[in-house]
Amino acid sequence: MxxxxxxxxxxxxxxxxxxxxxxxxxxxxxxxxxxxxxxxxxxxxxxxxxxxxxxxxxxxxxxxxxxxxxxxxxxxxxxxxxxxxxxxxxxxxxxxxxxxxxxxxxxxxxxxxxxxxxxxxxxxxxxxxxxxxxxxxxxxxxxxxxxxxxxxxxxxxxxxxxxxxxxxxxxxxxxxxxxxxxxxxRRGRSLRRRRIGVAAAFCALLLVPSAVFAFGRIGSGTADGSGARVAGVASSPIRIVAPGERVETVPGVRVWLTAEGMHWSTPQRSNQFRGLSEDTADDGAERGKPSVSALLEPVNSAYFMSGMYHGLSTDPSRVEVSVGGATVTGTVLTLAGGPGWGVWYTRAPLSSAELKASVAAGGPTVTVYDAAGKAVARSGAGG
Known part of the structure; x- marks a missing residue:
């Protein structure tokens, strides 16, 4: 050599x-x-x-x-x-x-x-x-x-x-x-500018029909027995990721997706995995039927909340997590071209006291809404 x-x-x-x-x-x-x-x-x-x-x-x-x-x-x-x-x-x-x-x-x-x-x-x-x-x-x-x-x-x-x-x-x-x-x-800066331009144009195209939809819904306050929500509630941030792309959800916790399911690492435990088929079996849902699971992962002195949804025909519009008397909007990760499943998580950690109070009240509870504001899946915390 x-x-x-x-x-x-x-x-x-x-x-x-x-x-x-x-x-x-x-x-x-x-x-x-x-x-x-x-x-x-x-x-x-x-x-x-x-x-x-x-x-x-x-x-x-x-x-x-x-x-x-x-x-x-x-x-x-x-x-x-x-x-x-x-x-x-x-x-x-x-x-x-x-x-x-x-x-x-x-x-x-x-x-x-x-x-x-x-x-x-x-x-x-x-x-x-x-x-x-x-x-x-x-x-x-x-x-x-x-x-x-x-x-x-x-x-x-x-x-x-x-x-x-x-x-x-x-x-x-x-x-x-x-x-x-x-x-x-030089080429890297040029590529970055092109990507920003494409993203801005794409967002502009999305905002026009969204604004029309919101204008037609403001003040209507319609709801039905299946769980439709009042318009105006903030939607979940949705991030489309590539297979294996690692996302830092909260300090010390990284999540990445593959075709098989959800992977995550915390300061206490690294390279954990939750398979899509395993998740479907554990929550008792029929394969293909919309459902959602919840996981509580200890991180230092608090708990990181996340889970998987599956069986949806499109990406969810909003994921809400009820903890005690509070409601938190979750963030969604989904694979590019993913077949109706993905991962949700919350950025706010849950303290031990909050967890005990929530469990005593029957929670935490996760609800997934579609683009029409209808609740399509709901679940409590599970392992």
């Missing part, structure tokens, strides 16, 4: 400890440049192992950094590596669907996702759960792809790591060593 490659992968899985370096960044306004400079060689080596071509790897990393630069203000600084890796992997998979990677005698027969799993496992040093978050799948699917992919490469992980090191060293000897920061910064 040349000194150049050794400097780039110090602490890498080829060494006794897996590569887990977190780049120390300076002032928040300049930390992207510091991260890009420090990460460029490592990202190029990883992208080459994914794509099989050093020049395509350079383009892949450059486009990845452009997308990350456009979202830099919204990325938690202690979670940058996850967002960069996910963007890199997604970019590679999009390319792989359009064209095949150049063949290689050892791993040319692998599928694109098998290749991602092996590179992240044996080169980046990630665990199965972390790779599952990147791909938006289950840890079991990662384990299966890793086993089959390794078997297709000869079944020897040490030999595969050696091949990865050889290929990465060859890539770093061909591509430019310096990050094209000026181009990345």
């Amino acid at each position: 040349t000194p150049r490659l050794r400097d780039c992968v110090e602490g890498h899985p080829l060494h006794p400890q897996p590569y887990r370096r977190t780049v120390e960044v300076p002032h928040p306004h300049h930390d992207f440049a510091a991260y890009a400079h420090a990460s460029w060689p490592r990202l190029v080596a990883t992208a080459h192992l994914l794509s099989g071509d050093p020049r395509e790897a350079t383009e892949l990393v450059r486009n990845t950094l452009v997308r990350v630069r456009a979202r830099w203000r919204r990325i938690p600084r202690d979670d940058v590596d996850f967002h960069v890796r996910r963007s890199l992997v997604k970019g590679h998979l999009r390319r792989a669907r359009r064209r095949k990677a150049p063949p290689h005698e050892a791993w040319g027969a692998l599928s694109a996702r098998q290749r991602v799993v092996l590179v992240m496992l044996h080169w980046e040093g990630l665990g199965e759960v972390e790779i599952a978050q990147l791909l938006g799948c289950s840890a079991g699917a990662v384990r299966s792809r890793a086993r089959r992919g390794l078997a297709a490469c000869g079944g020897d992980p040490e030999q595969l790591r050696g091949l990865f090191a050889e290929a990465a060293e060859g890539a770093l000897g061909v591509v430019p060593f310096a990050v094209p920061l000026e181009t990345v910064e």
Whole structure:
């Protein structure tokens, strides 16, 4: 291994400890440049192992950094590596669907996702759960792809790591060593402006029919026995996320969704999972029928309230949580193109005293309303 490659992968899985370096960044306004400079060689080596071509790897990393630069203000600084890796992997998979990677005698027969799993496992040093978050799948699917992919490469992980090191060293000897920061910064700012413009136009289109609907409903105060609500009550904030995209709901608590269900981590317990099928079975609802569950998770000296809804034909308009004599509007997370299910949570923690008082009063109770203001699902707290 040349000194150049050794400097780039110090602490890498080829060494006794897996590569887990977190780049120390300076002032928040300049930390992207510091991260890009420090990460460029490592990202190029990883992208080459994914794509099989050093020049395509350079383009892949450059486009990845452009997308990350456009979202830099919204990325938690202690979670940058996850967002960069996910963007890199997604970019590679999009390319792989359009064209095949150049063949290689050892791993040319692998599928694109098998290749991602092996590179992240044996080169980046990630665990199965972390790779599952990147791909938006289950840890079991990662384990299966890793086993089959390794078997297709000869079944020897040490030999595969050696091949990865050889290929990465060859890539770093061909591509430019310096990050094209000026181009990345310019394209990243341009992409961010375009995204803001598109979002503003989309919101404007939504506001026009919403305003007409609200004008027709103000003062009507209609309600029916099925639970229609008086107009004018604030709707729930609804955030559409990608599979595996981690959202900090309250300080110390992160939630992310995959096709299988809800994942979350707290200071007390990390990488917890609630499957969609498990949630449906526990709340006693028929599959496909609108229903909602509630979970109470201890966080320090309080409780974090969240849960899952499912069986809806569209996203809910509002989720309300009744705690004692108070009512709180929940926030909703749903997968892009999700099939009528998602996760709700509240930002206000629930103290032990409030929890006891609420349980004594028969709560907390969660109610889901549709766009017409009708209560379509209701549930109490459960485990």
